[in-house]
Amino acid sequence: MKYSKSLPWIIVLMVFIATALSFLDRQVLSVLIIKIKEDFPISDTSYGLINTGFLISYAIMFTVGGILIDRFGSRLGLAFSVGIWSLATSLHSVAHNVFQFGAFRFVLGIGEGGAFPGAIKAVVEWVPKKKQALANGIAIGGSALGAVVAPPLCIYLMAITGWRGVFLITGIFGIIWVFVWLLFTKKRKGAGNTTVQKKVKPWRETRKGLREILKIKEVWVFILIRFLLDPIFYFYMFWIPKYLSDARGVNLDKIGELFWIPFLALGVSNMLGGYFSDGILKKTGNLNLSRKIVMGVAALLTIPALFVKYVPSEEWVIVIMVIVFFAHGLWITNYITAISDTFGKTITSTVVGFSGTAGALSAMVINPLMGKIISSYSYDPMWIYSGIMYGVAFVLFMALMPKISLLKNIPEI
Numbered sequence: 001m002k003y004s005k006s007l008p009w010i011i012v013l014m015v016f017i018a019t020a021l022s023f024l025d026r027q028v029l030s031v032l033i034i035k036i037k038e039d040f041p042i043s044d045t046s047y048g049l050i051n052t053g054f055l056i057s058y059a060i061m062f063t064v065g066g067i068l069i070d071r072f073g074s075r076l077g078l079a080f081s082v083g084i085w086s087l088a089t090s091l092h093s094v095a096h097n098v099f100q101f102g103a104f105r106f107v108l109g110i111g112e113g114g115a116f117p118g119a120i121k122a123v124v125e126w127v128p129k130k131k132q133a134l135a136n137g138i139a140i141g142g143s144a145l146g147a148v149v150a151p152p153l154c155i156y157l158m159a160i161t162g163w164r165g166v167f168l169i170t171g172i173f174g175i176i177w178v179f180v181w182l183l184f185t186k187k188r189k190g191a192g193n194t195t196v197q198k199k200v201k202p203w204r205e206t207r208k209g210l211r212e213i214l215k216i217k218e219v220w221v222f223i224l225i226r227f228l229l230d231p232i233f234y235f236y237m238f239w240i241p242k243y244l245s246d247a248r249g250v251n252l253d254k255i256g257e258l259f260w261i262p263f264l265a266l267g268v269s270n271m272l273g274g275y276f277s278d279g280i281l282k283k284t285g286n287l288n289l290s291r292k293i294v295m296g297v298a299a300l301l302t303i304p305a306l307f308v309k310y311v312p313s314e315e316w317v318i319v320i321m322v323i324v325f326f327a328h329g330l331w332i333t334n335y336i337t338a339i340s341d342t343f344g345k346t347i348t349s350t351v352v353g354f355s356g357t358a359g360a361l362s363a364m365v366i367n368p369l370m371g372k373i374i375s376s377y378s379y380d381p382m383w384i385y386s387g388i389m390y391g392v393a394f395v396l397f398m399a400l401m402p403k404i405s406l407l408k409n410i411p412e413i
Helices: 007-036 044-072 074-094 098-112 115-126 129-184 203-213 217-248 252-258 260-284 287-301 303-310 314-376 380-400
Strands: none
Touching (some): 007 044, 007 074, 007 098, 007 115, 044 074, 044 098, 044 115, 044 314, 074 098, 074 129, 115 129, 115 314, 129 260, 129 314, 203 314, 217 314, 217 380, 252 260, 252 314, 260 287, 287 380, 303 314
16 A cells, blocks of 8 residues: 555554544543442552552653654554554453552553554654644544543453453454554555664764753743642542532532543644644744644633632533533643644654653652642642643743754754
8 A cells, every 4th residue: 555645644543543442442441440449358458559659650651652653663662552552451351369450560660651653753753743743633632532441341341241241342343453553554554655764873873862852941840830730630630520529519410420531631632722723823824823823722711720619510610610621622632733843753752751750750749748738638729730830831931942843953863
């Protein structure tokens, strides 16, 4: 099959499915844990340790995966990542104790750490520059679909196959994806007729390149922004159901009925964030303006988080969550696209990896602090942080990155 205009969008669709599978596979355990506890004595502390195993390997592999994908390309990088985490998901089906669950969770994190660096790398390699914001939005928007689909799909499959069968089936989805991905990307060229694969350099040259990368100011700007903001999204994911239960008295069934809606808004805004940004770029020809306008609007839309404590019902809490999830989708699409705008095809995955690791480490440090603040005081400080920090981050980004443009003399790895 020769290169065609439709092929880049087939690749984007494949990446969309991959990021959807990544969020599906990481959520299977959280959906099934109540049923699993009926078979094995897993305490809340042990369950926390199992998830910590995932977070540790995920944080490490966000950077390592980004580096490897920049060296080997998105074809092999994503095939390896999806293959590893799909195998790990399937292995959960044979686990019989906490140690085995923790070990398989650790391997899951190893695979999933390369998901988003690989997704962005594929867009940079295959999609023309003027369409990359939209393509990035679609690519990372799959994660929201995975979050929406996971609970009903897992419950449906569990009724048919039992919890072990759910892990096996969802793992097989990923294995099938790997074969289709390798088929579509075999011996083809990406956007601009540049070959997707490149000659791999010796590791000593890569190590030297990494040292040079870490001397670039813009790299640290993107790391800082992610470090400041990722704990907010982890707060939304991990603590909002508990907030609805503790502070609003909402039962579990009602939480399940409501909490998928913000994730749907996130997926839609991932794509719209790219669509709006590319539209502004097409009309103005100003790359810097097109990314920052959307990011500025996103920062303003996060302000309603300040007023969660004042709204009268759980439905209004979900309305605010829809707005701030929508805002996050606009933000993250343009933030990631700005990385590719700045670093091009050479080290985009590496920088995405560095920033993702920074965000995961920040969340690992701040999450226990959140628990202490919430248990000792209230949720109010977290709502305040969530409502103001995107604005602070945007001001910092404007000051530290006055112009988004492709850097010259970018070191290779």
